[in-house]
Amino acid sequence: MSGPNILLTRIDNRLIHGQVGVTWTNHLGANLVVVANNKVAEDEVQQNLMDMVLPDTVQSRYFTLQKTIDVIHKASPRQKIFLVVKDVQDALALREGGVPIDNLNIGNMHYEEGKKQISSTVSVDEKDIAAFKRLDELDVKLDLRGVPSERGQNILDLL
Template structure:
């Protein structure tokens, strides 16, 4: 049985909050980063690995994640991390059984509207979240485990 304990959108990917706080909170022993660019960047992987202690890491493209995640052993407790909601949609459409998404950080940039202190979206993000919602994926903004989550659909 596939054990995805956390699926998180965080444009920083692995950092202290993900590597320590979230992985410990959910009991993950493996962090899988699904990102086409980082999958081929060993320098960035090494920098992210420096934040991790006692948890294994894997760096896959979106397609590799779709192809390989179902091969995880029963004892692998997975925290799946992506940069964008569009990546989540590709994974879901590719058959990855994601039922709930934790939205941690989507930084503000020109053309985006700030919904919370850590989440900003543009129209493409809004459409993607609506499509994920229609596919039955629960979408919750929650920076850290001690905060109460907030359904993003209520904000967009």
Template structure:
């Protein structure tokens, strides 16, 4: 069983808050970005590598590759999975990745989205994905950084 320390939804993927606060807070030594676009974008990977803490490995896998290889992770790997959308997390869960909790950090406002809570904007597809995750027993928490209080995740379902 993979040693997943945290799964987070943050459309910025690896950036300052992830690198400096969440990674050390959960004790991760591997940042795994599960994202189909970034898996094939060496430039974005390079930018994110620069934000990653020293001594912490990074991997950039497609959703399917994550599903296929996560079970082969070594016990010493303390994995922090970062996804861009709730739909990606749902695909991982449906593919058998043992995720029992997801931290929602940042989902930018865009056309067709509405602010649900804090810096999290959702559309109907996002709400449906969050509901499906909850129905599968995944606990959903909204929290920007570890030092701040969790926000009301129920607002994601409205």
């Protein structure tokens, strides 16, 4: 049996919003958005708000990181999965847990105290940089880009 049909994994600290729910989902042809985040998996109100921006043809699932690791391999081949995580540590935990992440789109990582801004939408600290380097060692393609029409660049070139 082949692995799950993960079209793309995206880091976006906003998780599902217009850009993710419409632009990326349509571009990829995804019919399922899986949000892997421990906090949101327990927050039905936030889930309902995020579901409002998804087209009717796209389903959503909100799983903890561990549940994602446990169930992603049971996905039907018909499920064209767009996997969304909040930060690079979550992406690394999933990859190290056996989730087949080959391509990682880095969309949004907001600035906060102690982080340096490396693009208009991405700020990182030493912990983030170490996680990106580890993902690179695991042969994950690291593509920084906000929307599909932008030209992506390897985030390691900016660190």
